[in-house]
Amino acid sequence: MRRQHGLGEDFRRLWAGYTVSAAGSAVGSGALPLIALLALHASTFQVSLLAGLSAVASAAIALPLGVRIEYRRKRPVMMSADVLRFAVLASVPAAAALGVLTYPQLCVVGVVQTAASVAFNAASGAHLKALVEPAGRIRANSAFETTNWVSSSAGPPLGGLLIGVLGTTATMAVDAMSFLGSVAGIHRIRRPEPTPPARTDPPHLWRDVTAGWRHLLARRGLRVLFVNSLLFGGPVMMASPLMAVLMLRNLGLAPWQYGLALGLPCLGGVLGSHLTPALTRRLGPRRTLLLSGAGRAPWLLLLPLTPAGALGVGAIVAIDFGLLFAAGVFNPSFSTYRMDATDDAFMSRVVTSWSISSRVVQALFMLAGGVIADLLGVRPALAIAGTLCLASAFLLPWRHRRSAAVPAPRAEPAAVAPRPETAAPD
Incomplete structure (x- = not known):
């Protein structure tokens, strides 16, 4: 992997964790509305409300987080967001197994999961910029993009198979567990993070x-x-x-x-x-x-x-x-x-x-x-x-x-210093 991409072992660890998370999310894609329809017999309006509420409410939650993330180290934010996503998604199959799953719980899960995803993406973009040298960024982003498309190709059919064999909440459990794989990959990164930017103006x-x-x-x-x-x-x-x-x-x-x-x-x-x-x-x-x-x-x-x-x-x-x-x-x-x-x-x-x-x-x-x-x-x-x-x-x-906005990648072998999605x- 290092010889192929020249991006260093830390990038490989980050990418491996992200791959596990992306695969789980692809398997569980669309699980919330399916559970609302099949397990809770929600109306068409309720299914639409579930999607709309997740987008709008999570935006209101995530918006003030951006500045807080900016002035903090990014890996703890990323791991915290993953742990939060694991907890809220795992609560759905747990509640279903106990017979206490409700529509309001699905709404809360949708909002929190989406807000945590926004926070993770905000931290991971800055983290990757610090982890990967400029000449390697196009290849790093290409690697993540390829992972997304492979997951999108194979994940939904596997999710449909799991639903058919194990029931509607099975894919949610797989998705939840995948975020622990992302935590493990991020935790294994060895290169210290650079010091986050210092705040020079009072909060407003x-x-x-x-x-x-x-x-x-x-x-x-x-x-x-x-x-x-x-x-x-x-x-x-x-x-x-x-x-x-x-x-x-x-x-x-x-x-x-x-x-x-x-x-x-x-x-x-x-x-x-x-x-x-x-x-x-x-x-x-x-x-x-x-x-x-x-x-x-x-x-x-x-x-x-x-x-x-x-x-x-x-x-x-x-x-x-x-x-x-x-x-x-x-x-x-x-x-x-x-x-x-x-x-x-x-x-x-x-x-x-x-x-x-x-x-x-x-x-x-x-x-x-x-x-x-x-x-x-x-x-x-x-x-x-x-x-x-x-x-x-x-x-x-x-x-x-x-011209300096996107540097062309160099064709170096494994010479890029290992050191930051x-x-x-x-």
Whole structure:
């Protein structure tokens, strides 16, 4: 591993812990709404409320955490967030086994889990920046991105198998245990953390919670990518539930065809993220970022045109494969750009602000998508989502030429000093 990546043993330990956590989370993806539906017989409104409440309430909780994380060592924050996620997720199968599981408990679990995820991501972005030398960051982010796509490909089918064999709460138990693997990986890192930045101004609530947004909006490259990420991620999440309706109801696909159409395209993300370091060396970091950002934009426009039957399945797989391949290249390129373009003393707050904005905007787009689909139909709603995704290509930093923002990786062997994550961007 060290010879292959040249990133050091500490990175390998961090990556191993993250891989365990990502695999568990992929197996347990979508478990909360499934438990609400199958175990508690919740209404459609309650299932929607569960998702919306988790996004909004967790944002309110996590927002003031960004500044606190900024001035603390990051590994204790990451491990504390993992332990908290383990505890709240494990409470669900425990309560179910005792016959005391309730809908309010699921709401609390959703809020706390999401808030802890925001805190973990805020700390891990700053930690990785300190752990990995600039020349190795594109490969480090590519490694995390590949892990995410592999987990996304294999995790949901395994989760479905566990649900069928062991019941609805089994995947939640697997997800909970995976966070202990992440704790173990982080705990094994040997290189001491750098001293966190010292606070030079007195605490001020409004200034503290808005510092991340003010920092990224003051930098044109970050500002443009921030708006681009919102305009792309919102419509993609808007299309996600609509695709289930399109495939299962409008196109009349069988459940196994639906699962196939969801799982196979993730291999595009695996391939794209794996090729990102090589593409960056060949094309340069800026061109890789721009071409992959533009390359992921037009695919959703093709979804409303998909026919019924096997041809429709093939078309959906091909469309999603193309989108996810470009996203697999873009995500580590973008994460590296943001890491290098953000001042060290603002890294946690920028990631927190970015993550919260993405979650809230995506929830609003999903709500709007449901309303539009009720009024106009699923295909017109998908066409609107595709048009907005296409527009996101114009909101890339085409004119911003900051050559130092994303250093090209060197082709060194194992010479990078071992010494500091980031998943698919929020």
